[in-house]
Amino acid sequence: MEHAVGDITDSHSLESAMQGVDAVFHTAAQLGSRKSFDQIKSITVDGTRNVLNAAKQAGVKRVVHTSSVAALGVPSKKYLSAPYLIDECHTWNFRPDWWTYGYSKYLAELEVQAAIAKGLNGVIVNPSNVLGAGDITLISGNIVIHVAKRHIPVSITGGLNMIHIEDVVRGHLAAFERGRCGERYILGNQNMTHHEHLTLTARIAGVTPPLLTLPNWSLPALMYPLSLAHALINLPITGSDLHRAGCYFYYDTRKAQTELGLTNMIPISQAIEESLAWYKKTGILK
Numbered sequence: 001m002e003h004a005v006g007d008i009t010d011s012h013s014l015e016s017a018m019q020g021v022d023a024v025f026h027t028a029a030q031l032g033s034r035k036s037f038d039q040i041k042s043i044t045v046d047g048t049r050n051v052l053n054a055a056k057q058a059g060v061k062r063v064v065h066t067s068s069v070a071a072l073g074v075p076s077k078k079y080l081s082a083p084y085l086i087d088e089c090h091t092w093n094f095r096p097d098w099w100t101y102g103y104s105k106y107l108a109e110l111e112v113q114a115a116i117a118k119g120l121n122g123v124i125v126n127p128s129n130v131l132g133a134g135d136i137t138l139i140s141g142n143i144v145i146h147v148a149k150r151h152i153p154v155s156i157t158g159g160l161n162m163i164h165i166e167d168v169v170r171g172h173l174a175a176f177e178r179g180r181c182g183e184r185y186i187l188g189n190q191n192m193t194h195h196e197h198l199t200l201t202a203r204i205a206g207v208t209p210p211l212l213t214l215p216n217w218s219l220p221a222l223m224y225p226l227s228l229a230h231a232l233i234n235l236p237i238t239g240s241d242l243h244r245a246g247c248y249f250y251y252d253t254r255k256a257q258t259e260l261g262l263t264n265m266i267p268i269s270q271a272i273e274e275s276l277a278w279y280k281k282t283g284i285l286k
Contacts, residue, residue: 004016004017008028008043008047008048008050008051009042009043009046009047009050010050011050011053011054014050014051014054015054015057015058017054018054018055018057018058018060019058020058021055021058021060022060022061022062023060023061023062023063023064023176024051024055024060024062024063024064025063025064025066025172025176026048026051026052026063026064026065026066027066028043028047028051029043029044029047029066029101029104029105029108030043030044030101030104031101031137031139032101032139037096037097037100037104040100040101040104041104041107044104044105044107044108045104045107045108045111048065048108048111048112049111049115051063052111052112052115052120052122053115055120056115056118056119056120060121061121062121062122062123062176063112063115063120063121063122063123064122064123064124064125064172064175064176064179065108065109065112065122065123065124065125066125066127066172067105067108067109067112067124067125067126067184068101068102068105068126068127069086069126069127069128069161069186069188069249069251070099070101070102070105070106071092071102071105071106071108071109071126072086072088072090072091072092072126072186073086073090073091073092073093073094073102073106074093074094074099074244074247074249075247075248075249075250076093083159083191083248083250084248084250085191085250085251085252086186086249086250086251086252087186087251087252087254087255088126088183088184088185088186088255091106092106094244098244099244109124109184112124113182116181116182121181122181122182123175123176123179123180123181123182123183123185124183124184124185125171125172125175125179125184125185125186125187126184126185126186126187127163127168127171127187127188128160128161128162128163128186128187128188128189128249128251129160129161129162129163130162130163130164130165130168131144131162131163131164131165131268131271131272131274131275132164132165132166132271132274132275132278133165133274133275133277133278134165134278135165135275135278138284140162141275141279143197143198143201144201144205144272144275144276144279145279145284145285147198147201147202147205147207148201148205148207148276148279148285149285150207150208152198152210153210153211153212154210154211154212154213154214155194155195155198155210155212155213155214156194156213156214156245156246157193157194157213157214157215157245157246158193158194158244158245158246158247158248158249159191159192159193159194159196159197159248159249159250160191160192160194160197160249160250161188161189161190161191161192161249161250161251162188162189162190162192162197162268162271163187163188163189163190163265163268163271164189164265164266164267164268164270164271164274165271166266167187167189167262167265167266168187170262171185171187171256171260171262172187174256174260174261174262175260178259178260178261179259179260180259183255183259185255185256185259185260186251186252186253186255186256187253187256187262188251188253188256189253189265189266189268190265190267190268191248191250191251192268193248195210195213198210200268200269200272201272204269204272204273204276205276
C-alpha cells in the first residue's frame with residue numbers, strides 16, 4: 001500500500017496523489033461547532049471542491065463522497081409527537097448558524113452535484129450516528145463515554161439513528177460498486193429515542209440510566225448555561241444543539257437496502273459494547 005500525504009485545501013498535493021487512481025473516497029471534513037464558519041467552509045466545502053477537481057483532472061473512475069444525514073436538514077417541528085422517516089429527498093431547511101456542521105455538509109453536496117453535472121462519476125453516502133471501535137473523533141461516542149461516567153442524569157425528548165462503523169464501511173464499498181451516479185444513500189440502522197439510547201448504553205456500561213426526561217418547554221432555558229459549561233468541559237451537547245432538541249432524527253434506509261444490498265446490520269448493542277471496550281483499552285475511558 002502506498003501512502004500519499006496531502007491536504008484537501010492544497011490542490012497541488014491532491015493532483016499528484018490521484019494519478020493512476022481508480023476510486024476516491026472523500027471522507028474529510030471539519031468536525032465540531034467551535035470553529036468559525038469561514039474555517040469550516042474552507043475545509044468542508046472548498047476542500048471538497050478541490051478533491052472533485054483533482055479527481056476529474058486525474059481521470060478517476062468514481063468518487064464516493066461521505067456526507068452526513070446532517071446535510072438532509074431537520075424534521076418539521078409539527079412532527080415532534082409523531083415522528084416520520086426522513087429519506088434521501090429531504091433537503092436543507094434549517095438556520096445555518098444553528099447547525100454549521102450540517103450546513104457545511106449540505107454545501108459540500110452541492111459541490112458534488114455540480115461536478116457530476118460536468119461529467120464526474122460520483123455518488124453520495126449519508127451515514128447517521130456512527131459507533132464502534134476506533135472512534136478517535138469522539139463525535140457520536142462522546143455520549144457513550146459520558147453515560148459510562150454517570151455524567152448524564154436526565155434525558156430529552158426526540159430521537160436519533162445509530163449504525164455500526166463496519167456497516168458504514170460496507171455501505172461505502174457498495175456505493176462504489178453499485179450506487180447510481182448522482183444519487184444519495186442514507187447509511188443508517190436503528191431509529192431509537194434518546195431515552196432508549198441512553199438506557200441501553202447505561203445497561204451495557206453497568207450504570208444507572210437517566211430516570212427523568214426533560215420536557216421540550218424547559219430546554220430553551222438551558223441554552224446559555226450549557227454554552228458556558230461547554231467552554232470549560234467537553235459536554236456531549238452544546239447550547240446551540242438545543243435548537244434541534246425534541247426532534248426525531250429518524251431515517252428511511254430502504255434505498256440503501258434495496259440498491260446497495262445493505263442488510264443484515266450489526267446490532268447497535270454490539271456497537272456500544274465495542275465502543276466501550278475500545279475506550280477502556282485506549283485509556284479514553286478510565
